[in-house]
Amino acid sequence: MNTHAEYETGNSGQEILADPFISIAIHRMASDIVNQSASVQPGEKVLLWFDPPGTPLVEELMNRCLAKGAFVSYFRRDLEADAQLIPKLTETEIAEYFDQQKRLIADSDVVLIVRGPANPEALKDVPEEKLRIYNEQYTRAHRPRITGETRWTLFYWPLPYEAEKEGMEYGEYFRLVLEACNQPWKEIKAAQKKLVDKLNGGKTLELIANPDDPDPERRTHVTMSIEGMTFANSTIDLNFPGSEVFSAPVKDSVNGQIFAPGEYLSGSKLMKDIILRIENGRIVEAHAAGNDEALQEILNSGEGARYFGEVALGTNPGLRRRLFNTLLNEKVGGSFHMAIGHCYEFDTYSGEPVSLNNGNTEDLTPVHWDLTVLMHPQYGGGRVVLDGENISENGQFLDPELSVLNPDLS
Numbered sequence: 001m002n003t004h005a006e007y008e009t010g011n012s013g014q015e016i017l018a019d020p021f022i023s024i025a026i027h028r029m030a031s032d033i034v035n036q037s038a039s040v041q042p043g044e045k046v047l048l049w050f051d052p053p054g055t056p057l058v059e060e061l062m063n064r065c066l067a068k069g070a071f072v073s074y075f076r077r078d079l080e081a082d083a084q085l086i087p088k089l090t091e092t093e094i095a096e097y098f099d100q101q102k103r104l105i106a107d108s109d110v111v112l113i114v115r116g117p118a119n120p121e122a123l124k125d126v127p128e129e130k131l132r133i134y135n136e137q138y139t140r141a142h143r144p145r146i147t148g149e150t151r152w153t154l155f156y157w158p159l160p161y162e163a164e165k166e167g168m169e170y171g172e173y174f175r176l177v178l179e180a181c182n183q184p185w186k187e188i189k190a191a192q193k194k195l196v197d198k199l200n201g202g203k204t205l206e207l208i209a210n211p212d213d214p215d216p217e218r219r220t221h222v223t224m225s226i227e228g229m230t231f232a233n234s235t236i237d238l239n240f241p242g243s244e245v246f247s248a249p250v251k252d253s254v255n256g257q258i259f260a261p262g263e264y265l266s267g268s269k270l271m272k273d274i275i276l277r278i279e280n281g282r283i284v285e286a287h288a289a290g291n292d293e294a295l296q297e298i299l300n301s302g303e304g305a306r307y308f309g310e311v312a313l314g315t316n317p318g319l320r321r322r323l324f325n326t327l328l329n330e331k332v333g334g335s336f337h338m339a340i341g342h343c344y345e346f347d348t349y350s351g352e353p354v355s356l357n358n359g360n361t362e363d364l365t366p367v368h369w370d371l372t373v374l375m376h377p378q379y380g381g382g383r384v385v386l387d388g389e390n391i392s393e394n395g396q397f398l399d400p401e402l403s404v405l406n407p408d409l410s
Helices: 010-017 020-037 052-067 079-088 091-097 099-106 128-141 160-166 170-181 185-200 292-299 400-405
Strands: 045-050 071-076 110-115 151-156 204-209 220-225 232-234 244-247 255-266 269-279 282-290 308-314 335-341 368-374 382-386 389-393
Touching: 020 052, 020 151, 020 170, 045 052, 045 099, 052 071, 052 110, 071 099, 079 091, 079 128, 091 099, 091 128, 099 128, 160 170, 185 232, 185 244, 185 400, 204 368, 255 368, 269 292, 282 292, 292 335, 308 368
Parallel strands: 045 071, 045 110, 110 151
Antiparallel strands: 204 220, 204 382, 220 255, 232 244, 244 308, 255 269, 269 282, 308 335, 335 368, 382 389
C-alpha cells in the first residue's frame, strides 16, 4: 500500500535545509524516530500524519520506512482549510470529514506524526460548538493510538510562529529544538528508572515553585497523594524529543495553588498567566490574565475537566528555559507539569506495567491539557518533595545518580 499523496515542501522547509547542520540533524532525527522510537519493521503499514511545514522531515521518514520494507501512506492536515470549512458543516458532516483519518489510522501498525501547523491559532474563530465536535471527532479518529492499540511517535516541527514567541531567529530556535533531540537517551532512561523506583516507593508528592515572590498569587505550592499510582519512564517512545517521568495523582488528593506563567495554547485559544486553586482534587477557582473566557470554557468541558489526570517531572537536560511549545515545555529539565482533565488509561508503557488511571477517565472530559512550571533559579526556584524529603532543588536532582537529568543552569 504505497500511497504517495501529494504534499508540499514550502519555502520555510527549503530555507531550513540550506543550513548543513540542520539538514544533517534532520537525517539523524528521522533515523532515530524510525529505528528507535517507533521501531518500524519490514512489512508494517506506516501512516505519516503531518502538517505541511514539517514536510522535510516527512520525506526523510518516508525514505527510511521504505528502506526497511514498510508500506507507507499519508495524511496531510490543513488547519487553515479546516477553519474555513468546519463552521459550514453539520455535526454528521464533521464526523464524515474524519472518515479518511479513521480508516488510515485503524489500518496502520505505526503512526508517525509531524505536527506543526503554520498558524497554530487557525481555529480560534471557529464557533465553540463546532470546535467541540471537531475536537471530539479528532480524538475518535486517533483513538487506536491513544489507547495504545497502534504504535505512534509524535514530533513537533519547530515553527516561525514559536520562534517569534521566544524572541529568537528561526534558525536559532530550530537549533535549540535539535539540541533537545540530541541527548544520551540510554543514560537518561537508566537514570529515570532509578527516579521512577524512588517515586513509586513514595506516598506524598509536594511541588513548590517561586516561593519567595512578593505577590502570593505568583507562587506555586501543591500537594497530592501518589499512593497506589506508579510512574512511567518516558524518553523517545511516543514524543520526540523526550523526556519525562509521569503518573497521575490520586484524584481527590490535590490541594494548593498552581501559578503557570507565560502564554499557553489550547485548541487554538491563546491564554496567559494562569492561576489555579485546588481543594480536594477539584479546581475551585481559576483565572487567566489573558483570555480568561477560554480557560473557563476548558474547565467547563465535562465533570473531569476540573480535576487532574497527570503529574510529571520534566527531565530533558538539553532544555534549559521556558518554551511556548507545550511538548517541549513539559520536557524541560528541572520542571514539573500537571494535566487538567483526563488521565491515561493504558496499563503498560514501554513493556513495563504502570498504574496511571486515577479514575478521571476520558468519558468525563475530552480535555488533557498540560501546564508546566519551571523551578530554575531564574524563575524563582523551587523544590520537589517526596514524603518530606527534598529530591530536587532549583531544577537539580540531589541524587548524584540522577545527574545526567540535570540541565546546566550556570
